[in-house]
Amino acid sequence: MSDGQRVHMGPVRVAVIAASSQVRASLQMLVEANPALGFVGSAADAETLVDCLAGSVPDVVVADIEPDASDPLKTLFALGHVLPALVLLSDDPDNDGILDVLPADAAAILPRNAMPGEIVASIEAVAAGLCVLSPDILARLLAGRKPSRQTASGEPFEALTLREIEVLAMLADGLGNKEIARQLDISDNTVKFHLSSIFGKLGATNRTEAVMLGMRYGLVMV
Template identity: 85%
Template sequence: MSDGQRVHMGPVRVAVIAASSQVRSSLQTLVESNPALVFLGSAADAKTLADWLAGSVPDVVLTDIEPEASDALGTLSELGHAPPAFVLLIDDPDSDRILDALPADAAAILPRNAMPAEIVVSIEAVAAGLCVLPPDILARLVAGRIPSRQTASGEPFEALTSREIEVLAMLADGLGNKEIARQLDITENTVKFHLSSIFGKLGATNRTEAVMLGMRFGFVMV
């Protein structure tokens, strides 16, 4: 949500986009079965829906869409001064292409096999100006907001993953590879892989240096 002004009083107006008439019918039934939602209409593509709505802007567009068609969603963002929020049902919810193509700040990305209750909750969430994202996409967005840091040599390094930060914290606590593997329920080889990645990203040459750099850059709290 960019301006914090997306507020709805009363039922959420929902439009549907899906290439399959069967899917459109199923999503329409889902919307109409919930008293908090109002079904405005459906179409096989964004342009057709925009023409059919004739200037009427839905609060939320629920769409079952192919990745290559994601750019067409921009058509709906031009319907008015308050573009609709989007709930996208796709095969690959972790697709960076879909994330980059989203025409609205309030949006949800769900797998096509999402449960009806998940879809309804997501519609209500985006109508309130929130985003609903898969954990992997959320992690990448958070990582992208971390200020650029530098290694000991002065070169910028990649942000550590949440699991690498866990491993680094246990390293700071003095745990060995075997104990780290046991606590995280992973193999020792996986621990070694994470350590190698941590060393490479921080520019560390050993465990002690990795912990010191982790403290310096705020990955390890003392």
Template identity: 85%
Template sequence: MGPVRVAVIAASSQERASLQALVEANPALEFLGSAADAGTLLDCLAGSVPEVIVTDSAPAAGDALKTLFEPSHASPSLVLLSDDPDSDWILDALPADAAAILPRDAMPGEIVVSIEAVATGLCVLPPDILARLLAATRQSQQKPSGEPFEALTLREIEVLAMLADGLGNKEIARQLDISDNTVKFHLSSIFGKLGATNRTEAVMLGMRHGFIMV
């Protein structure tokens, strides 16, 4: 196999240069180009198709990004660099296919290993996100069809309503005057009671069962 073809999308020119140097320093990787956004990157690539894109864009941009490439080509896998890699909003936008989520200050070796992993079809996730995904899957598998939902507490309903308004963890914590960890605790309880796997599903189930109205 030849080197993994890698492109970079990052808002900061300094970060683009740093990631380019990282890729070019590794003989197992081939740098194709970089840009501040997906559209500009497509022009820079001049028809070349990367196997992996390293980006600091929101995960939701991943699917839109992939539509830029010809359907005849395999979609590039994504390595996402985030300031808050274990945040719940990432769960909602997590790409369905191979992807890695890393903190923005990840070590160079971690980024390289993640690039190589997603190029082979693997996912690289922070332990906290992986644990919540597994817990949600187990909860969904264990809840028999038609089983009544456990009632939410008043505080959980407050949190769920704020989810429906699109608020993130930090905003919820600020409005309720509680810690981020307490918000995460409430979200975990809400997901467990509703059998939801992400924030969007929790809101939909909350509406369906009358806990909130939008």
């Protein structure tokens, strides 16, 4: 979260980064159609946008690029003392590593097929210093910030369900989310939900740690 609310005198100044000229045009039209927003420029990549802005820092950057393009984004975000907020459009908004590459403290992560109203609402939210995250990402953030909950004997404070133990056993076998979903006949999102719950209950921060803790507590055998 940001340190405080951002104050804007006039429309929120929005810049756009997208490799597709059609996407740039669509996002520009979306911004220009909202009187609370002001379009300040667009480019196919962060470096070009920096040149186009000529030292000016927008309030919000809407970026339709992959998270691994974060280094150029960080260059853009280093333009001034007041960092622009970020609305990131991604094919995989629930990707585990996406949070690690965000250069902004106020940010929204949306799927590329997000509705126009969702994008506008996210722009306004991050301009106010808020974050917009999916339930899956929020659950993982909360799970990662919880201390390890254990009894004095070292056992987990909260027991895993039978399904969570199944998922944990499959993690121990090295299966990925899609394979777990296929074997259990559940959706990928349901697998992610189970993983978030497992991480929170065990006090784990990643898959390997969850398996190690599961072995320690006798929940899985490898």
